[in-house]
Amino acid sequence: MVKELVHDPLFLGIKSKDASKDDILVGRDLLDTLMAHRETCVGMAANMIGVTKRIIAFNDNGRYTVMYNPEIVSKSGIFQTEEGCLSLLGGPRPTTRYKTIRVKYQDNSFSWKTASYTGFTAQIIQHEIDHCNGILI
Template sequence: MIRDIVRDTFFLSQPSVPAERNDVAIAEDLVDTLKANADRCVGLAANMIGERKCIIAIRVGHAYLAMLNPVVVRHAKESYEVREGCLSLAGERSAQRYAWLEVEYRDLKFRKKRQVFRDFPAEIVQHELDHCAGILI
């Protein structure tokens, strides 16, 4: 189901709580909402659709990936500065990002997965993880 995008900075600045197996429907709604906004967005976190759960969805090329409880387990030593926009906030802001990171997460069947993201997909994941932490970028 496609959901409205939350723009309330007070709500968005609250850290998310861990997702549970019965939160998979939220992840599916997140992917549906990301697809509906594909012309202007490459990633979403659950709080952006009104759910304070640690769930993110990203688009890499033409593929969509939902991650429940994503955690960075390794990352590049060096970081660099980028300018990022956000569907929930107006304008762009600076952020520090790693060129690559390895993330452990649960998939839509709540199976544990591990994946390495590089370059722009790594930036997307880091942006959405900031949302889960209540960090507004």
């Protein structure tokens, strides 16, 4: 179900709690909401729809993915960039990102996976994991 977006920086600054199998519908709602905003948004974290759980959804070159409890386990290739955010008003803001990341996460079956990402997809994932950690750009 498509959910209303949260724009309150105080709420968005709350660190998310670990997700469990009970949160599978939150992942579905997050994906539905991302798809509804696909023209202007490439990734979302659950707190953007009012749920403080470690869940992200993102567009990986046309393949939409949901991760539960994602954690970056390695990163390389630091660079400076600017990013916008659907939840935050105003234009793009400067931030530091990494070109390549390795992420440990749980899939829709809550099985643990590890995957590497590069380029723009890596940047999206870093932004959304920051949301889970209560970090805003």
